[in-house]
Amino acid sequence: MTFNRNYLIFPAILAGLAILALAINLRQAPAVNPTMNKARPVDVINLQQLLLAPVVTGFGRVRPKVEWQAIAEVSGKVIYRHPGLEKGRVLDAGTVLLKIDPLDYELRLAQAESDVSSSQAQLAKLALEEENLRATLKIEKNRLQISRKELTRKKELRRKGLTSQSAVDLELQNTLTSQKMVQDIENQLTVLPNERKVAQAQLEVNQSRVAEARRSLEKTVITLPVDARISSVGIEQNQVVNAQQSMVVAHGIDTVEIDAQVALHDMQVLASSLTQYTAHADGRPRADQLDLTASIQLSSGSFTQQWPAKVARISDTVSANQATVGVILEVSQDYSQLSPESAPPLVNGMFVEARLAGQPNAHWVIPERALHGDKIYLVGEGNTLEIKPITVLFRREGKVAIRGELSANQELIVNDLLPAVAGMSLQIVTRNNESVKKSSEKEEPAS
Numbered sequence: 001m002t003f004n005r006n007y008l009i010f011p012a013i014l015a016g017l018a019i020l021a022l023a024i025n026l027r028q029a030p031a032v033n034p035t036m037n038k039a040r041p042v043d044v045i046n047l048q049q050l051l052l053a054p055v056v057t058g059f060g061r062v063r064p065k066v067e068w069q070a071i072a073e074v075s076g077k078v079i080y081r082h083p084g085l086e087k088g089r090v091l092d093a094g095t096v097l098l099k100i101d102p103l104d105y106e107l108r109l110a111q112a113e114s115d116v117s118s119s120q121a122q123l124a125k126l127a128l129e130e131e132n133l134r135a136t137l138k139i140e141k142n143r144l145q146i147s148r149k150e151l152t153r154k155k156e157l158r159r160k161g162l163t164s165q166s167a168v169d170l171e172l173q174n175t176l177t178s179q180k181m182v183q184d185i186e187n188q189l190t191v192l193p194n195e196r197k198v199a200q201a202q203l204e205v206n207q208s209r210v211a212e213a214r215r216s217l218e219k220t221v222i223t224l225p226v227d228a229r230i231s232s233v234g235i236e237q238n239q240v241v242n243a244q245q246s247m248v249v250a251h252g253i254d255t256v257e258i259d260a261q262v263a264l265h266d267m268q269v270l271a272s273s274l275t276q277y278t279a280h281a282d283g284r285p286r287a288d289q290l291d292l293t294a295s296i297q298l299s300s301g302s303f304t305q306q307w308p309a310k311v312a313r314i315s316d317t318v319s320a321n322q323a324t325v326g327v328i329l330e331v332s333q334d335y336s337q338l339s340p341e342s343a344p345p346l347v348n349g350m351f352v353e354a355r356l357a358g359q360p361n362a363h364w365v366i367p368e369r370a371l372h373g374d375k376i377y378l379v380g381e382g383n384t385l386e387i388k389p390i391t392v393l394f395r396r397e398g399k400v401a402i403r404g405e406l407s408a409n410q411e412l413i414v415n416d417l418l419p420a421v422a423g424m425s426l427q428i429v430t431r432n433n434e435s436v437k438k439s440s441e442k443e444e445p446a447s
Contacts, residue, residue, distance in 0.1 A: 039427040044379055044411040045367075046431075052401050053293075053360040054273050054394040056266035058327060060259045062350040065330065066252030068228060072245045073219045076100040081237040089230045090253060090335065097248055098222040100241060105220060109213035116210055119203035126196050130189065137185040144178035151175050226252050227335070231348070255332050256346045258296055259315060260354035261324035269394050273358030293357040294329050298350060305344065307331050309354070329354055363393060363401035370414040371400050377413035377420060385417070385424045 080099035084091060091097075151171045157163040228250035235247040262270075274291060294309040308331070315326030331346060346352075370376060371392070380386035390404035411431070417424075 039383070039425040040385075040417060041427050041429045042377075042379070042413045042417070043415045043430040044413055044428055045370075046408075047364060047366070047378075047406055047410040047412050048408055049362045050365040051360040052363050052365050052396060052399065053357045054266075054269045054401070055355055055357045055396050056262055056270060058260035058262035058266075058324070058354045058356065060261055060326075060329075060352065060354060062256050062258055062346045062352060063348055064229075064251035064253075065255040065257045066226060066228070067231075068225060068250045068252065069246060070097065070222050070248040070250075072100070072241045072243055072247055074100060074105065074216050075241060075243050076102075076104065076220065077240050078235055078237050081235070085230060085233055085248065087230055087232060091224055091228060091230065091250075093224055093226050093228075095224045096221060097224055098235065100220040100222075102217055102220040105213060105217040109210065109217055112206060112209035112213045115206035116203065119199060119206050122199045123196065123203060126192060126199055130192050133185050133188050133192070137182065137189065140178060140181045140185060144175065144182055147171065147175040147178045222247065224250065227254060228252050229347070251348055253333070253335055253345070255330055256348075257312070258309070258329045258331070258352060258354060259326045260296075260329055260356070261319060261322060262327050262354075262356065264318070264323055264325060267325050267327075270356060270358040273361055275359060275361060291359060292327075294327075294354060296329060296331060296352045296354050298344075298346075298352050307333070307346065311356070327354070327356065364390075364403065364406050365399050365401055366412060367414055368395065368398045368400055369416075370412055371402075372416070372420070376402070376404075377417060379411035379413060379426055379428065380423075383426045383428065385413075385420060385422055385426055387420065387422050 077100065078098055079101050080096070082091075082095060082097045084095075085097050151168070151174075154163055154168045154171050158165060158168045231249040231251050233248055234245075235241055241247060270292060292311045294311050295306055296309050297304060297306045309329040310331075312328045312330045315328060318325050333346060335345065366376065374389055374392065376388050376390055378386040378388050388404060388406070390402040390406070393401040393403055395401075411428075413426075
């Protein structure tokens with residue numbers, strides 16, 4: 001019987017299947033990589049309300065609060081000029097700066113005083129004259145009374161034929177003469193008060209001239225009324241000065257002013273923080289008594305100096321070009337405590353920066369880095385991202401005061417997330433600036 005070789009293929013197929021099954025059963029399982037954690041690491045702090053006051057800046061130039069100008073009120077030759085009367089020099093109050101030749105004004109004063117003496121002598125003369133007239137009137141009235149009695153007696157004698165008519169007529173003439181004398185004296189006494197009034201008025205006029213002459217004489221000496229720095233000098237010794245001529249301009253050194261220009265928006269932020277203020281009778285706040293804290297700063301190269309300031313008032317105009325409002329600040333300085341190295345004086349024309357702070361109020365305060373435009377990131381339920389819209393009130397030194405639908409102790413994300421998708425998973429790494437302990441154990445490979 002002949003063997004067919006084609007049957008040998010079946011044992012080969014069976015052997016191959018056996019080898020394949022054995023290889024599948026004996027192979028090693030492939031390595032399994034650990035599953036990647038898709039939660040985003042974040043740093044959080046708890047939201048809370050803090051007392052924070054808005055601070056805005058403005059700029060302006062220093063100017064003296066007191067500017068004194070010596071204007072000549074009399075004319076004449078300058079016979080004295082203070083040796084320290086120079087631009088930039090600081091002089092004490094009461095320093096005699098200039099003297100004008102007083103000779104003409106001394107003569108006017110002497111003439112006016114002489115007129116006063118003459119008027120006083122006239123009044124004394126009228127007083128004596130009145131006294132004499134009253135004494136004379138008394139005598140004349142007695143004489144008139146005697147003359148009338150004698151006239152009556154002679155008329156009686158004439159009726160009896162014991163005297164002549166000429167004797168009666170002569171006595172009547174004497175009586176009329178006495179009566180006229182009395183009448184003249186009484187008229188003089190009647191006019192005398194008017195003469196006294198005229199003399200008194202003339203005396204007052206002359207006394208006014210004396211006072212005017214004395215004032216003119218005093219105006220020949222120019223004295224500095226306050227401690228001041230000389231700004232300009234327009235007169236020299238032996239020069240003739242005319243009335244109304246400007247001679248010296250000086251600036252007071254005790255207090256300076258700064259008209260700081262502040263943006264209208266910033267001024268509105270400051271005003272909105274004022275919950276306590278001095279008000280008018282109708283409740284409106286007084287613009288000149290705003291409870292603001294202020295300071296000014298001078299910077300030049302590496303040098304920086306600050307001074308405390310007081311808000312004196314608000315300017316009555318708004319800059320049309322810059323859309324700013326002027327806030328007038330006052331700075332008091334004691335020249336005895338100043339030194340060019342540590343605290344230089346504030347002088348006219350210095351350009352300084354002004355910082356104005358409003359009243360502190362409770363606000364939601366977050367770090368600047370936690371703000372994303374007009375939104376903030378919060379940790380929601382299940383450690384998911386919640387994006388909350390807010391309104392920015394003001395910024396101050398890396399902090400931002402905001403307003404929105406917020407509550408205390410909400411967890412605020414302070415780091416940036418790119419991309420930021422609402423609902424994404426989060427993993428808190430730090431909370432309230434304290435590190436959260438992370439597990440150092442490695443995840444087991446998934447089987």
